[in-house]
Every structure is written in structure tokens, then in C-alpha cells.
Amino acid sequence: MAKAKEEFGGAGSLEDELSCPICLGLYRNPVSLSCGHSFCKQCIQKALGTQQQSKAPYTCPMCKFHLGPILELQKNFQLCSIVEAFLATTSKGQQDQGSAEGKKEMVPCDFCLDWSQPAVKTCLICDASLCQAHLNKHNAKASQQDHVLVEVGAGSTAEERRCLEHSRLLECYCQDDGQYICVLCSVAGRHKGHSIITLKEAHDKQLGELSDMVTQLQEHKSTLATTLEELQRSEDQLKTNMKTVTSQLQNVFDKMKTEIIQKEKKILSDIQSDEKKQLADITKVKKEMEQRRDEAVQHLQSFQKMREQPDIFLFFKQFKLAKDRIASQNFGVSGTDVAVVQLDHTRINCYQHLMQDFMGRLDSLLQDVHREWPALTRQLRTADPERTTASRGVQ
Incomplete structure (x- = not known):
């Protein structure tokens, strides 16, 4: 559906433009009147039939333009093609979205032994994914209160918290360069000798x-x-x-x-x-x-x-x-x-x-x-x- 919205500039607004003013649904076999307005063929035939029964002159339901005694309902081939393309693209987008949701995998807890429960958080310090029960045990330990927890499957978010050079967590802050660094960067890296403080101090x-x-x-x-x-x-x-x-x-x-x-x-x-x-x-x-x-x-x-x-x-x-x-x-x-x-x-x-x-x-x-x-x-x-x-x- 997201792809369909990108291609058509917003499916909701486009669907409104492709809707019949009478039945408010997508055009079915659209025809155009001499005034330029388009309707479903069946809808406009019913509307004109009602006007004929009341012995009123034929007029457009939208602009009240007098159509004359002889009516010619011209099929709007271009509008028909647009509706078909919209329906095809929208259906494809819905299928793609369903496939993506189906492919979303469950990340198991790294501490469950018999039956792995789905993880709810990932600890970057422990480098482990935790279910709700093990997360409660993890947070109960005083030594692990400062550990960094992120959403499961954060992907790039987790990688951003690690040093690209040493693959260690960014636990320090270089005041000279204004960058987040790991401990090795401050000891043996290019930030050696700089004014280094902890992330908490920063x-x-x-x-x-x-x-x-x-x-x-x-x-x-x-x-x-x-x-x-x-x-x-x-x-x-x-x-x-x-x-x-x-x-x-x-x-x-x-x-x-x-x-x-x-x-x-x-x-x-x-x-x-x-x-x-x-x-x-x-x-x-x-x-x-x-x-x-x-x-x-x-x-x-x-x-x-x-x-x-x-x-x-x-x-x-x-x-x-x-x-x-x-x-x-x-x-x-x-x-x-x-x-x-x-x-x-x-x-x-x-x-x-x-x-x-x-x-x-x-x-x-x-x-x-x-x-x-x-x-x-x-x-x-x-x-x-x-x-x-x-x-x-x-x-």
C-alpha cells in the first residue's frame, strides 16, 4: 500500500478523485456527459431515468447543465484505464505489505533453555536478547543498572552504539573532537591524550x-x-x-x-x-x-x-x-x-x-x-x- 501511495501521490486522495459522485465508489464502466463530468454508466442511467419520469429536462447531477433531449453517454476510456491501474497497484501493494509482515521473524531469548520465549529487549553490554522474565532478572542486579537496552532487532540502531574501529560500545565522549568513542579509542586510538569524559558526564x-x-x-x-x-x-x-x-x-x-x-x-x-x-x-x-x-x-x-x-x-x-x-x-x-x-x-x-x-x-x-x-x-x-x-x- 505504501508503494501504491508513492506512485499515485497518496492512495486516499486518488481514490476520492476516482470515485463516482453518485455511488461514491470507484468508477465502474465510467461514461462522460457533454458538460465533462463522469459517472458510472449504471448510476447516471438511473439518475436520468428518474428525471425522465418526473418529466424534467435532462441535467447533469453535478453542475445542473442542460443536456438536451438527445443523450450520448460516451465511455471514458482514459478514466477506465486509470481506475484499472489503481486497483492493480493497490492490490500489489497490499500483497507486498502482507508478505513483509509474514517475513518478520521472532528473535528468541538467549537465556531460555527448554523453550525459547520471544525477546523484548537487547542488552548491548551483555550482547544478549532477553525475554520479559529474564529482562526483569537482568534489571534486578545492581551491577547491570547502567546497561544499555534497545529494542529487539534494532539493527542499525545497535550498530550505531558501537565503535566502527574497535567494535566496542561507545562509553566515552571526547570533548576536544565532540565525538562519542569507546575506551580503546581514548587509550590507544586517535583520541589518546584528549579530554575524555564518560557519557554520563557528557x-x-x-x-x-x-x-x-x-x-x-x-x-x-x-x-x-x-x-x-x-x-x-x-x-x-x-x-x-x-x-x-x-x-x-x-x-x-x-x-x-x-x-x-x-x-x-x-x-x-x-x-x-x-x-x-x-x-x-x-x-x-x-x-x-x-x-x-x-x-x-x-x-x-x-x-x-x-x-x-x-x-x-x-x-x-x-x-x-x-x-x-x-x-x-x-x-x-x-x-x-x-x-x-x-x-x-x-x-x-x-x-x-x-x-x-x-x-x-x-x-x-x-x-x-x-x-x-x-x-x-x-x-x-x-x-x-x-x-x-x-x-x-x-x-
């Missing part, structure tokens, strides 16, 4: 170094934890400050926009009121002029008729009455002054200058807020883990 020394390293790492851990807490507080404070500043600036700009909109509405309302008033005055004057024009037309028409009057007495009488009426009426022309409001270039330039001056003052005020940010940045830099560690004298 173990105690390394335990001391280990303890120092643990203490040092604990100090680093504590310092880093404190620094992370400071950074978290700085991050929270920064977010809080930015949220407050953003809210304040939004309120300022909202008020500015509200005042500008109100000012715009008032100015436009005043202009519209002036327009209505002047239009009303013009309309009144127009009506008066139209009335005078109509009266003048009527008098002209009456004068035209007087010319045709043959009776002189009546002519004088009518003419006198007409002159009296005209004398009593006002035919004068009156107008009204119109206030013409125009935005010339001078005024437009003045407004633009005022706007630029206002924006400049606003930028100056906002820069005061920006000047506070570098101070916060410096605070964050002083909270840098390496700087903090160095400042506290942690090596």
Missing part, C-alpha cells in the same frame, strides 16, 4: 546547556510576548484614533457641505424672488400699455367715422366730445427699470480666489493632523521585537 553537561538554552528561549518568548502585546495595543490605539479622526473630519465636511448647500439655496431663492417681482411689475405695466393702446385704436376708429359725417352740426358736436375724452385720458408711455445681475470675469475671479484661499486654509489645518502620525510611527518602531530585545539585554 550527558549532565549537555543537560546543563539544554537548561540554559531553555531559560534563554523562555526569556525570548516572554520578551516577544510582551512586544506583541505592545504592538497589539498600538494597533488598537491606531485604529481607534483613525476612527475618531475620520468621524470628526466627516462631521466637519458634512457641516461644510450643509452650509454651502443652504447658502446656495438662499442665493438662488433670492434671485428667483427678485425675478418674480420684476416680472410682476413688467406684467402690470404691459397691461396698462395694452389698455391705452386699445383706447387709442378706438379713438382712431371714431375719428375715421367722423370724417364721413355729412352733417356739420353733428360733426362739431361729436368732435368736441371726442376731444374732451382724449384730453381726460393718459396715453403716455411708462416703463420699468430691470435690475440686470451679471457675473463678470472680475467677480468670477474673486470667487475663485476666495475658494482657493479657503482650500489652502483647510489643507493647512489637515496637515496639523498629519503631523501627529509620525509620532505614532516612531512609537511603533520602538516596539519592534529586535529593538526591544536588544534594549532589554537579551542575548
Whole structure:
């Protein structure tokens, strides 16, 4: 099975990829739909048959792609070959694993006389394998308390504990070369004259170094934890400050926009009121002029008729009455002054200058807020883990 996993990049994940989405088992006679998804032929036929009974259009069970009224189930030969190869390799791997387990031999105890019991440990000093009963006797002797016990059949592990040159146990430690050696290496070998100590002494020394390293790492851990807490507080404070500043600036700009909109509405309302008033005055004057024009037309028409009057007495009488009426009426022309409001270039330039001056003052005020940010940045830099560690004298 291990070999199969190596060849296929993990049998479990590959088996999932080679499983039918409907029955969740390995593909059997896999076929593909026009959308690209594959199923067991029998599984997809059952699914499509259910859709046909419910008079629903044929769709893919996976992606709901409409397949059309005419179905073509194409056999996926490549997927079929992959499934067959997977099954063959998996079966072979299982057989190999079973054979390896069957070949694992039992190591007998070297001290059993009549019927050898399986050994559970091997003593490297005694060079013997011991069953549980003889292991208990072995450990009960005070002289054998320091013997080295390893798992039965350790193989390379046991060999690593012996000197390659003298085939003796590595019982000493050369401090000059930093190597494990046997007794002969320290007496007649290339480590003669070196600073030699026992493995127990070397173990105690390394335990001391280990303890120092643990203490040092604990100090680093504590310092880093404190620094992370400071950074978290700085991050929270920064977010809080930015949220407050953003809210304040939004309120300022909202008020500015509200005042500008109100000012715009008032100015436009005043202009519209002036327009209505002047239009009303013009309309009144127009009506008066139209009335005078109509009266003048009527008098002209009456004068035209007087010319045709043959009776002189009546002519004088009518003419006198007409002159009296005209004398009593006002035919004068009156107008009204119109206030013409125009935005010339001078005024437009003045407004633009005022706007630029206002924006400049606003930028100056906002820069005061920006000047506070570098101070916060410096605070964050002083909270840098390496700087903090160095400042506290942690090596």
C-alpha cells in the first residue's frame, strides 16, 4: 500500500478523485456527459431515468447543465484505464505489505533453555536478547543498572552504539573532537591524550546547556510576548484614533457641505424672488400699455367715422366730445427699470480666489493632523521585537 501511495501521490486522495459522485465508489464502466463530468454508466442511467419520469429536462447531477433531449453517454476510456491501474497497484501493494509482515521473524531469548520465549529487549553490554522474565532478572542486579537496552532487532540502531574501529560500545565522549568513542579509542586510538569524559558526564553537561538554552528561549518568548502585546495595543490605539479622526473630519465636511448647500439655496431663492417681482411689475405695466393702446385704436376708429359725417352740426358736436375724452385720458408711455445681475470675469475671479484661499486654509489645518502620525510611527518602531530585545539585554 505504501508503494501504491508513492506512485499515485497518496492512495486516499486518488481514490476520492476516482470515485463516482453518485455511488461514491470507484468508477465502474465510467461514461462522460457533454458538460465533462463522469459517472458510472449504471448510476447516471438511473439518475436520468428518474428525471425522465418526473418529466424534467435532462441535467447533469453535478453542475445542473442542460443536456438536451438527445443523450450520448460516451465511455471514458482514459478514466477506465486509470481506475484499472489503481486497483492493480493497490492490490500489489497490499500483497507486498502482507508478505513483509509474514517475513518478520521472532528473535528468541538467549537465556531460555527448554523453550525459547520471544525477546523484548537487547542488552548491548551483555550482547544478549532477553525475554520479559529474564529482562526483569537482568534489571534486578545492581551491577547491570547502567546497561544499555534497545529494542529487539534494532539493527542499525545497535550498530550505531558501537565503535566502527574497535567494535566496542561507545562509553566515552571526547570533548576536544565532540565525538562519542569507546575506551580503546581514548587509550590507544586517535583520541589518546584528549579530554575524555564518560557519557554520563557528557550527558549532565549537555543537560546543563539544554537548561540554559531553555531559560534563554523562555526569556525570548516572554520578551516577544510582551512586544506583541505592545504592538497589539498600538494597533488598537491606531485604529481607534483613525476612527475618531475620520468621524470628526466627516462631521466637519458634512457641516461644510450643509452650509454651502443652504447658502446656495438662499442665493438662488433670492434671485428667483427678485425675478418674480420684476416680472410682476413688467406684467402690470404691459397691461396698462395694452389698455391705452386699445383706447387709442378706438379713438382712431371714431375719428375715421367722423370724417364721413355729412352733417356739420353733428360733426362739431361729436368732435368736441371726442376731444374732451382724449384730453381726460393718459396715453403716455411708462416703463420699468430691470435690475440686470451679471457675473463678470472680475467677480468670477474673486470667487475663485476666495475658494482657493479657503482650500489652502483647510489643507493647512489637515496637515496639523498629519503631523501627529509620525509620532505614532516612531512609537511603533520602538516596539519592534529586535529593538526591544536588544534594549532589554537579551542575548
